[in-house]
Amino acid sequence: MSYELLSKTFYRLAQLGHANALLGWDQQVMMPPKANQARGLALAELSVMSAEILQAPALVEAFAAANDRQDLLADWQHANLREMRLDWQRACAIPKDLVAAEAMATNECEHAWRQMRRDNNWRDFEPLLQTVFDLAKEKAQALRAALQDERGYQSDYDALLDIFDPGTRMKRIDPLFAQLKTELPSLLEQIRARQSSQPPLIRQSQPVAKAKQIELARELMRVLGFDFDAGRLDETGHPFSGGVSEDSRVTARYDEDNVIEGLMAIIHETGHARYEAGLPEAWRHQPVGGSMGMGVHESQSLFFEMQLGRSQVFIDAIAPRVRQYLGADPAFAADNMRRLYTHVEPGLIRVNADEVTYPLHVILRYELERDLIAGTAQVKDIPGRWDEAMHRYLGLNTEGNYRDGPMQDIHWPAGAIGYFPSYTLGAMNAAQLHAALLKAVPKAPELIAELNLEPVFSWLSDNIWHQGRSLSYDDLMVQATGETLNSAHFLAHIRSRYL
Amino acid sequence: MSYELLSKTFYRLAQLGHANALLGWDQQVMMPPKANQARGLALAELSVMSAEILQAPALVEAFAAANDRQDLLADWQHANLREMRLDWQRACAIPKDLVAAEAMATNECEHAWRQMRRDNNWRDFEPLLQTVFDLAKEKAQALRAALQDERGYQSDYDALLDIFDPGTRMKRIDPLFAQLKTELPSLLEQIRARQSSQPPLIRQSQPVAKAKQIELARELMRVLGFDFDAGRLDETGHPFSGGVSEDSRVTARYDEDNVIEGLMAIIHETGHARYEAGLPEAWRHQPVGGSMGMGVHESQSLFFEMQLGRSQVFIDAIAPRVRQYLGADPAFAADNMRRLYTHVEPGLIRVNADEVTYPLHVILRYELERDLIAGTAQVKDIPGRWDEAMHRYLGLNTEGNYRDGPMQDIHWPAGAIGYFPSYTLGAMNAAQLHAALLKAVPKAPELIAELNLEPVFSWLSDNIWHQGRSLSYDDLMVQATGETLNSAHFLAHIRSRYL
Numbered sequence: 001m002s003y004e005l006l007s008k009t010f011y012r013l014a015q016l017g018h019a020n021a022l023l024g025w026d027q028q029v030m031m032p033p034k035a036n037q038a039r040g041l042a043l044a045e046l047s048v049m050s051a052e053i054l055q056a057p058a059l060v061e062a063f064a065a066a067n068d069r070q071d072l073l074a075d076w077q078h079a080n081l082r083e084m085r086l087d088w089q090r091a092c093a094i095p096k097d098l099v100a101a102e103a104m105a106t107n108e109c110e111h112a113w114r115q116m117r118r119d120n121n122w123r124d125f126e127p128l129l130q131t132v133f134d135l136a137k138e139k140a141q142a143l144r145a146a147l148q149d150e151r152g153y154q155s156d157y158d159a160l161l162d163i164f165d166p167g168t169r170m171k172r173i174d175p176l177f178a179q180l181k182t183e184l185p186s187l188l189e190q191i192r193a194r195q196s197s198q199p200p201l202i203r204q205s206q207p208v209a210k211a212k213q214i215e216l217a218r219e220l221m222r223v224l225g226f227d228f229d230a231g232r233l234d235e236t237g238h239p240f241s242g243g244v245s246e247d248s249r250v251t252a253r254y255d256e257d258n259v260i261e262g263l264m265a266i267i268h269e270t271g272h273a274r275y276e277a278g279l280p281e282a283w284r285h286q287p288v289g290g291s292m293g294m295g296v297h298e299s300q301s302l303f304f305e306m307q308l309g310r311s312q313v314f315i316d317a318i319a320p321r322v323r324q325y326l327g328a329d330p331a332f333a334a335d336n337m338r339r340l341y342t343h344v345e346p347g348l349i350r351v352n353a354d355e356v357t358y359p360l361h362v363i364l365r366y367e368l369e370r371d372l373i374a375g376t377a378q379v380k381d382i383p384g385r386w387d388e389a390m391h392r393y394l395g396l397n398t399e400g401n402y403r404d405g406p407m408q409d410i411h412w413p414a415g416a417i418g419y420f421p422s423y424t425l426g427a428m429n430a431a432q433l434h435a436a437l438l439k440a441v442p443k444a445p446e447l448i449a450e451l452n453l454e455p456v457f458s459w460l461s462d463n464i465w466h467q468g469r470s471l472s473y474d475d476l477m478v479q480a481t482g483e484t485l486n487s488a489h490f491l492a493h494i495r496s497r498y499l
Numbered sequence: 500m501s502y503e504l505l506s507k508t509f510y511r512l513a514q515l516g517h518a519n520a521l522l523g524w525d526q527q528v529m530m531p532p533k534a535n536q537a538r539g540l541a542l543a544e545l546s547v548m549s550a551e552i553l554q555a556p557a558l559v560e561a562f563a564a565a566n567d568r569q570d571l572l573a574d575w576q577h578a579n580l581r582e583m584r585l586d587w588q589r590a591c592a593i594p595k596d597l598v599a600a601e602a603m604a605t606n607e608c609e610h611a612w613r614q615m616r617r618d619n620n621w622r623d624f625e626p627l628l629q630t631v632f633d634l635a636k637e638k639a640q641a642l643r644a645a646l647q648d649e650r651g652y653q654s655d656y657d658a659l660l661d662i663f664d665p666g667t668r669m670k671r672i673d674p675l676f677a678q679l680k681t682e683l684p685s686l687l688e689q690i691r692a693r694q695s696s697q698p699p700l701i702r703q704s705q706p707v708a709k710a711k712q713i714e715l716a717r718e719l720m721r722v723l724g725f726d727f728d729a730g731r732l733d734e735t736g737h738p739f740s741g742g743v744s745e746d747s748r749v750t751a752r753y754d755e756d757n758v759i760e761g762l763m764a765i766i767h768e769t770g771h772a773r774y775e776a777g778l779p780e781a782w783r784h785q786p787v788g789g790s791m792g793m794g795v796h797e798s799q800s801l802f803f804e805m806q807l808g809r810s811q812v813f814i815d816a817i818a819p820r821v822r823q824y825l826g827a828d829p830a831f832a833a834d835n836m837r838r839l840y841t842h843v844e845p846g847l848i849r850v851n852a853d854e855v856t857y858p859l860h861v862i863l864r865y866e867l868e869r870d871l872i873a874g875t876a877q878v879k880d881i882p883g884r885w886d887e888a889m890h891r892y893l894g895l896n897t898e899g900n901y902r903d904g905p906m907q908d909i910h911w912p913a914g915a916i917g918y919f920p921s922y923t924l925g926a927m928n929a930a931q932l933h934a935a936l937l938k939a940v941p942k943a944p945e946l947i948a949e950l951n952l953e954p955v956f957s958w959l960s961d962n963i964w965h966q967g968r969s970l971s972y973d974d975l976m977v978q979a980t981g982e983t984l985n986s987a988h989f990l991a992h993i994r995s996r997y998l
Contacts, residue, residue: 015544035746045514247534
């Protein structure tokens with residue numbers, strides 16, 4: 001049966017994905033430096049194999065035949081066929097030499113970026129980035145040509161958005177971001193005025209040994225339902241959550257003089273990990289059993305970090321354990337911790353931004369990459385537009401400061417164009433889910449106060465994790481929250497927490 | 500060109516091998532327990548993919564065409580074609596359902612063995628092991644039928660030996676082992692008499708913290724030329740050397756009350772790792788650039804451990820560092836360490852055996868598995884024959900003690916039948932290489948005394964590491980030592996070190 005052949009093919013791709021995920025984790029966490037080239041060759045070959053599997057001529061007939069006999073399929077198999085077809089169409093849409101050219105260009109640009117960022121060297125970076133954007137545009141055009149009717153793209157950029165966050169289009173983003181652009185600047189002003197009238201924040205006064213931080217991190221991860229028999233916590237330069245559903249690999253960075261920020265990053269990554277671990281076992285190794293796009297993924301990490309982790313009730317609940325592991329530094333008093341975790345201050349760096357200013361960093365990047373793909377802006381315009389937008393949105397100057405301006409993120413040099421909006425869509429999504437949770441489980445705040453989090457995770461599991469990729473983005477949100485994604489809950493959350 | 504197609508195919512197999520090696524390392528060293536099933540599925544799928552790549556119909560024509568145009572090939576490519584063909588013929592010789600049946604049976608038997616060994620339960624183990632031997636016999640027959648003429652097999656068992664140590668046949672082993680059986684028992688008696696008249700050994704009196712042991716291990720590995728920018732040292736239950744040429748992954752076990760044995764295991768595994776890391780870069784990712792069979796591999800680890808590591812001159816040279824890292828326990832005095840490292844005593848367990856009694860453990864196993872494959876012995880006869888041979892070779896009783904008798908090793912339950920002889924062939928090989936080194940580099944002992952080991956490694960590199968798999972076993976040994984593998988140097992080494 002054709003569906004069986006497809007299912008077997010995607011099972012194989014999932015196993016290559018397992019190898020890829022773990023080799024990638026090892027590369028970041030364990031691998032000695034001189035092994036990098038050999039690892040790169042191995043990972044590249046696995047990618048080529050995956051592409052060849054997806055482009056095998058036999059799949060054309062199998063998809064046609066499976067399509068004709070959809071009556072034989074259960075509901076979840078219908079959804080699986082839909083997801084398989086999308087992966088397949090995408091893989092077939094991009095010419096092989098474009099795939100290779102993009103891999104080469106992003107590899108070169110990302111590698112150069114690491115040094116050039118340090119050197120604040122925009123001049124030599126610009127032509128490399130130009131090539132990356134040129135190829136991204138070519139890819140977007142190829143994807144649009146192949147999938148436009150079926151996926152309803154209205155621009156080349158839509159085809160890129162759809163890679164990272166399937167279902168997201170400019171027509172969804174534009175009104176949402178417009179509301180944020182209207183509301184956030186004045187909210188920001190009010191919040192800053194309010195915070196400036198409060199007593200000064202108490203910063204950590206003594207360094208805390210890494211071993212203590214790790215103990216506390218593991219304790220909090222356990223509170224958050226992380227299973228150390230099915231996952232690990234390790235150290236890296238940049239925290240991430242990797243591995244596979246059965247084997248969560250969370251990483252953290254430890255700063256002896258600023259424990260509090262690293263801790264929140266761990267809570268964030270634990271959210272990603274629990275989502276992956278909570279995906280439906282019955283559909284494992286099939287596309288329908290995978291996670292949704294980055295918007296939903298980020299909604300889970302931000303639910304853990306922003307909705308849960310930085311809430312007063314959660315901070316009050318964990319404060320005794322923080323002091324138990326880290327010592328009685330006045331910075332770790334519950335009230336001061338809450339204020340540290342909700343301190344709002346415009347800054348140059350996106351990854352250090354608070355949840356009020358963060359969307360403005362994203363909107364700046366969205367507007368730029370959108371115009372670059374549309375051809376209404378050029379790579380050489382980036383620094384000027386960056387500086388102009390930073391002035392307008394956050395009142396900050398980045399003139400000549402490329403390092404902390406348009407060269408701060410890895411996304412563009414790595415070719416991840418169309419990715420940035422997911423962060424802010426995820427933040428809205430998380431706020432909307434949290435509002436729905438409070439309706440479904442009105443006692444949630446009391447439960448969180450007791451660190452009895454199972455009912456919260458159980459609701460997330462039923463509504464998000466356990467759905468895999470069986471629903472469309474809109475259906476998922478409507479089923480979970482009663483409405484499609486919107487900015488109202490996020491703005492309400494900002495008002496309620498900060499004003 | 501057909502050779503190019505073959506070369507590309509084997510490059511791909513090498514990259515799957517990279518993934519397999521690192522995922523296997525991770526499974527032993529890093530992976531949380533609940534991930535085991537998922538990892539098993541991923542590794543199994545990679546194996547199936549490798550098998551399918553080797554069995555692709557297009558290879559038949561490519562091998563025929565490459566064969567017809569060997570005039571186009573450089574010398575090393577000739578050798579590569581030979582090695583590619585052997586891998587391919589072997590993969591095609593074994594029917595798919597036999598591969599699957601063997602994988603199932605060894606998986607079941609090995610899994611059961613872990614518990615049954617603890618329970619000393621031979622009765623329930625016997626039928627599982629019978630199935631493993633039945634399938635191994637079937638596999639041996641299939642391989643013999645396909646390769647007998649080309650590879651000169653004179654028995655089914657020859658086909659199994661040739662898997663683990665290409666080039667080794669019973670007709671090589673039988674006279675070598677016959678000499679050991681003649682010489683070793685009386686040597687053993689003389690050595691024990693000599694050692695019993697010496698003052699008592701001083702055992703370590705104080706535990707040594709693991710962190711100290713790791714520091715010393717890393718220092719000694721550096722002395723042995725291990726590059727920590729291209730490899731790692733980690734902890735496992737059973738020490739091994741894994742990874743790939745560019746990325747050596749050595750593991751160790753640390754016993755706070757017996758530092759000295761663990762240290763020698765690290766020296767042993769470092770030998771394996773340096774061989775792999777020293778393979779010729781120009782032929783990387785091709786069969787001709789790989790390591791020789793287990794006999795040569797073991798010769799390198801045993802060169803490091805037995806010829807170098809347990810030699811008086813090396814122990815004298817490292818003793819100050821041992822005391823510097825571990826403290827001044829009288830057990831760590833150079834003379835006492837040398838005596839600990841060369842203490843001879845018959846015992847039940849192969850992996851704990853000294854280098855004098857070790858070959859007798861191997862010969863016992865060889866004679867048994869050889870007769871089991873020939874059908875002149877049955878699995879049910881194993882305990883009786885084991886006990887009889889232990890009495891004859893080592894004067895020890897194992898009646899009813901299956902745990903420390905025929906159930907002590909993982910090899911048979913895991914299906915590695917034909918593997919054991921490599922250990923003793925490797926020991927002979929190492930002694931023969933060491934004798935040749937002393938002729939080629941007469942100053943070697945003085946250099947070792949200064950821990951100036953580069954000239955020693957350079958000789959090994961030129962003669963073994965850098966040859967990859969370009970030569971036959973016999974040619975490799977003749978080129979390196981002037982003679983084919985023989986037992987004279989090993990027996991001379993035992994006499995010279997112990998009498």
